[in-house]
Amino acid sequence: MSLRAGVLAVQGDVSEHARAIERAAAAHDESAEVVEISEAGLVPDCDVLLMPGGESTTISRLVHREGIASEIEAHVADGKPVLATCAGLIVAATDAYDDRVETLNLVDATVERNAFGRQKDSFEAPLEVSGFGEPFPAVFIRAPVIDYVGTGVEVLASWDDRPVAVRDGPVVGTSFHPELTDDPRIHDLAFFDSVRS
């Protein structure tokens, strides 16, 4: 099977995510075609979607302005997988306590922006993730704290007693940047395991 993976290309880290998706696909003897999403009309043809980090205020503004927001909502309503990382998770949440971020309510969770500290406080941590045999090397960059999760949300990993990876139906959200290491397990978890289940 070849997976058509849309990566929201409003900002940053697109090629890193593309490589991680391709590595995850290769581990399943499958291939992935990565499509950069910066305009409406492309999401409906994608099997899975990736919402990368960046600046949540900018991402939120552009997805609404370009008419991509409603396509992402329809993708999730169809039960198709999404991986939302860092600023992507902020946009996917139900509330980010910031009027400049119009959230998409894809994950029943609220987030507080930049709550793990400013840029100088970026850090890497070995994270125990539910179902992973070895810790995942998680890179946090001005990461959001998840401060509430709804009852239907599975917490996949926590750091400092706070959830940092969650799953709500077809959507996996992480506070950290899984594309910044060579480890494709988070992309695998979000896309291949949920594609199968």
Ligand code: GLN
């Ligand atoms: N601090 C950013 C925001 O609030 C997120 C940072 C990131 O994606 N690394 O949008």
